[in-house]
Amino acid sequence: MLLLTVLACRNNEVHATGSAPVYGFEVVHSWPHDPRAFTQGLVYRDGKLYEGTGINGQSSLRQVELETGAVLRRHNLEQQYFGEGITLLGGRLYQLTWRSRVGFIYDAATFQQVGRFDYSTEGWGLTTDGTSLILSDGTATLRFLDPRTFAVQRTVTVTDEGREVPRLNELEYIRGEIYANVWTTDRIARIDPATGRVTGWIDLTGLLAPEERTGREDVLNGIAYDAAQDRLLVTGKHWPKLFQIRAVPR
Ligand code: DDQ
Ligand code: CA
Secondary structure (H helix, E strand, O other): OHHHHHHHHHHHHHHHHOOOOEEEEEEEEEEEOOOOOOEEEEEEEOOEEEEEEOOOOOOEEEEEOOOOOOEEEEEEOOOOOOEEEEEEEOOEEEEEEOOOOEEEEEEOOOOOEEEEEEOOOOOOOEEEOOOOEEEEOOOOEEEEEOOOOOOEEEEEEOEEOOEEOOOEEEEEEEOOEEEEEEOOOOEEEEEOOOOOEEEEEEEOOOOOOHHHOOOOOOOEEEEEEEOOOOEEEEEEOOOOEEEEEEEEEO
16 A cells, blocks of 8 residues: 555656657758867857867867857967866856866956866856856756855756756756756757756757767767847867757657
């Protein structure tokens, strides 16, 4: 009897939570993207596209011309750092590193480094809701950091159907939701920042033709949002193209 009750409860829970809907995609536009860029962070703001790249000795912060993929401004990280996610807040660009537990702060207009900060986890993706920095670290947990003190204000665990969603990687805060691509998958999760619930998935399988993918590490990574023109931009590590996509029901 007890067992039955427990089973019934579990069933109810699954029903109440439900599985998040999966959307397909439509390509609105595509542009060239530097295939040498091991893309780790992507941001679009006020007509400008910024990109952070990884790999020791090749890590950089870039301003890129969307239409041509040309690198307009570039800052190289020292060999010891593996660049990760970037975000822009208050005229400053913030850039994570993978395992060094240090982030860098730059003047967004000049790429002059103006500071650095420490954090206690790996650094994967980074975005902002306009108040906090939001960091992913390869787990299902997102951390909200104070952009001045870098203190952890709160954490949220991302779940779908009650199950944790690990390997959250590149992030973008879009109209009140956090979009996150999941490392080594073709999927983007749309996350409610208050609860961590996945409200939907965008399945980007087939976005980059298989013959255009060069290596195993060359996965989907990079989400940016042009708020002024409501454009969702995505690319991947070493991808020769950057896409504007639209999620569509399937
Ligand atoms: N991370 O971005 C998921 C946090 C780390 C990816 C590390 C991949 C290492 C690849 C090394 C390839 C060397 C050519
Ligand atoms: Ca982003």
